[in-house]
Amino acid sequence: MRVAELVRLLEQRYPVSWAEDWDRVGFVLGEPDAPVTKVLLAVDCDPATVEEAATAGADLMFTHHPLLLRGVSTLAPTTYKGRIVHRMIRSGIALYTAHTNGDVANPGVSDALAARLGLRDVRPLRPSPDEPSRGHGRIGTLPAPVTLAEFVGLAAAVLPGGVRASGDPSTPVTTVAVSGGSGDAFLADAVRAGVDAYLTADLRHHPAQEHLAGGGPALIDVTHWASERPWLDDVAAFLRTEAGVETIVSDVDTSPWTLWRTPS
Known part of the structure; x- marks a missing residue:
């Protein structure tokens, strides 16, 4: 080719x-x-x-x-x-x-992220005006309810690079919104959707603070790279099948943050 x-x-x-x-x-x-x-x-x-x-x-x-x-x-x-x-x-x-x-394709970046987290019945968080099956972010349902602490543990297990979260650890989580990459812009969409938790990357201090003060869903913040890396596997499979080419998916973590420590 x-x-x-x-x-x-x-x-x-x-x-x-x-x-x-x-x-x-x-x-x-x-x-x-x-x-x-x-x-x-x-x-x-x-x-x-x-x-x-x-x-x-x-x-x-x-x-x-x-x-x-x-x-x-x-x-x-x-x-x-x-x-x-x-x-x-x-x-x-x-x-x-x-x-x-x-990002807005179906399947796209957030579909792969939702699949990595085991979400079912996935639909766009912010549908595209011209095609509701496409759009930014995804909303899905976990196979069974878990606590926020358990969901954060799942995210940490399947997404490299570290996870931080806010909310009551014992809060039950069933419906989850996700957005690969920087997700500040979709905080209001997560509120309107009535999800239990929203997982994305690059959440900033003040928007997150105001979101939580307003009673918004729990927040899980992962690294930008980790939130988008799963999609590459989907694209690679597409290229192997449709183009007949050999594919290599890079696991070089290009996040600028390379050192993580927790209080002793």
């Missing part, structure tokens, strides 16, 4: 038109006619994952986060992004990104 063919296949599954206006997704780098036999999938395109792709002999990287989300005035090899681009060109690695169009 050629790069251009793989791009068309991915854009049928994750149309660029589904992305937010501010987002930058799609085909970023590479020769359209170059052959693709091996794809490395990663949350981020950074020096560590690019080196992993080069060492593995990957022809294309599929990433969730855009490398060039904001404008740059140079790609000189003396700059952070320039070094990445030059390394990929020298190694013959193409780059494709699906970001917010992957």
Whole structure:
């Protein structure tokens, strides 16, 4: 399969038109006619994952986060992004990104997160206006009620990188909302949905504080990388089945937070 063919296949599954206006997704780098036999999938395109792709002999990287989300005035090899681009060109690695169009897809980022947590009867937390089966976040039901403390333990067991939570540990949890990535924007949606708990990443102090003071559901905050990593397995399975390519899913944790300690 050629790069251009793989791009068309991915854009049928994750149309660029589904992305937010501010987002930058799609085909970023590479020769359209170059052959693709091996794809490395990663949350981020950074020096560590690019080196992993080069060492593995990957022809294309599929990433969730855009490398060039904001404008740059140079790609000189003396700059952070320039070094990445030059390394990929020298190694013959193409780059494709699906970001917010992957978030709202069905199945998408939050579907994979919900599945990792064992949620059933999943539906969008904030449905897309034009297609209610798609949208941001997901709401689902646990197979059986658990306490908040037990649910936090489950999240910690299946999602790497650490978990923090707020709420009464003995609170029963049956319905859960999830959102891969930064989830502040969907706090009100979780309240309206009447869920028992909301799991996401990057929750900020004041929005979380106001949410809890207003009687909102319990909050579980995981790392950004951990909340989006499960989706890569789904995309990899799709590429193996539909494109017949070999896939490698990167487990390089690109979270900037690398040291966790608890009070002694």
